[in-house]
Amino acid sequence: MKNEWLKLLVKVLVFCVLLISIDFGYGKICRYMEERSTVHNPTSFTAEYTMWHVNEDVLIIGASEAQHSYVSKILADNLGMSVYNCGEDGQFFYYQNAMVNGILDRYCPKLIIWSVNPSFLSFNPLAKERIGALKPFADENAYCRDMLRIKSKYEPLKIKSSCYVYNSDILPFVVSSISNPVTDNNWGWVPSNSKASPPEIKEAKYVNETDETCLSIFDLTLSRLKKNNIDVVFVFTPSYETGVYDTLDSYHSLLNTTNKYGYPIIEDLYHHDTLMDSTLYRDNMHLNKEGAVLFTTMLTEKLNYK
Numbered sequence: 001m002k003n004e005w006l007k008l009l010v011k012v013l014v015f016c017v018l019l020i021s022i023d024f025g026y027g028k029i030c031r032y033m034e035e036r037s038t039v040h041n042p043t044s045f046t047a048e049y050t051m052w053h054v055n056e057d058v059l060i061i062g063a064s065e066a067q068h069s070y071v072s073k074i075l076a077d078n079l080g081m082s083v084y085n086c087g088e089d090g091q092f093f094y095y096q097n098a099m100v101n102g103i104l105d106r107y108c109p110k111l112i113i114w115s116v117n118p119s120f121l122s123f124n125p126l127a128k129e130r131i132g133a134l135k136p137f138a139d140e141n142a143y144c145r146d147m148l149r150i151k152s153k154y155e156p157l158k159i160k161s162s163c164y165v166y167n168s169d170i171l172p173f174v175v176s177s178i179s180n181p182v183t184d185n186n187w188g189w190v191p192s193n194s195k196a197s198p199p200e201i202k203e204a205k206y207v208n209e210t211d212e213t214c215l216s217i218f219d220l221t222l223s224r225l226k227k228n229n230i231d232v233v234f235v236f237t238p239s240y241e242t243g244v245y246d247t248l249d250s251y252h253s254l255l256n257t258t259n260k261y262g263y264p265i266i267e268d269l270y271h272h273d274t275l276m277d278s279t280l281y282r283d284n285m286h287l288n289k290e291g292a293v294l295f296t297t298m299l300t301e302k303l304n305y306k
Contacts, residue, residue: 027162030173034136034166037176043184044176047095050086051102051137057081059103060188061096062115064089065237069287070113071296072187078300081110085188092127093120093214094147097221098134101143108228113303115237116265118245121214121253122207135165150213191289198278204243210253222261232263233303236270238295240281266302269295 042049060070066087076083131151134144138159148155158164280291
């Protein structure tokens with residue numbers, strides 16, 4: 001009986017070692033292809049490119065509205081500096097904040113243009129859920145590990161597994177890593193085409209209550225930016241919406257925190273009369289290519305940064 005238990009124990013140990021080896025090997029293969037994919041097609045792997053490679057003087061941070069609305073070349077020509085748009089579709093506060101801190105771990109840009117809105121520091125269930133996008137960076141970046149703990153107390157344990165970290169990523173890595181390199185002539189900006197019919201204006205759905213966790217983390221990031229003498233301009237990116245926001249608690253939390261560190265917020269382009277034209281939008285939240293060019297040109301006149 002004792003020998004039977006010993007044999008079973010050996011089999012279990014061998015099986016565990018085999019699983020760990022497969023998981024480790026899978027992680028190494030995925031990481032290699034992830035790095036290769038990032039170099040081949042930086043626009044499709046924005047998070048990786050931002051965290052590992054971006055080194056321009058001016059960076060644009062934000063979600064999809066930033067990715068589609070800030071024309072890097074117009075800013076570069078006006079500012080006389082290199083510009084890269086690090087906006088990422090569908091990512092909110094925690095992701096954006098992690099990207100900023102990941103960048104600061106490598107180098108100090110001269111200027112960050114950060115796309116926000118009146119509810120930027122408010123409760124957003126999607127922001128917490130999508131922290132998972134930071135999993136590939138957890139091993140090398142303590143800040144990303146801290147952010148993942150916000151998603152779940154079990155995340156530090158789960159990210160030990162490469163199969164969890166790179167779940168369902170293998171196919172896009174393979175396709176991109178073996179494809180021909182893509183030249184990013186727009187430096188991160190992704191033009192958005194108009195739809196057949198312009199959107200109809202709608203009432204904005206703001207969230208009033210401030211997320212105190214976001215506020216605390218945001219304060220620490222602005223403190224770090226200030227200590228590194230990095231200029232930051234926050235911009236309310238235009239949307240084809242109406243609504244009063246200056247009574248929101250989340251808006252005042254944002255305003256008070258940016259004022260604390262002397263960082264301005266450009267608000268007057270948010271619902272500017274010139275930009276409240278449906279033909280300039282793909283949908284209510286995103287400017288089309290023509291709208292992005294007009295907005296960025298108007299923004300350069302307000303930056304006064306040389």
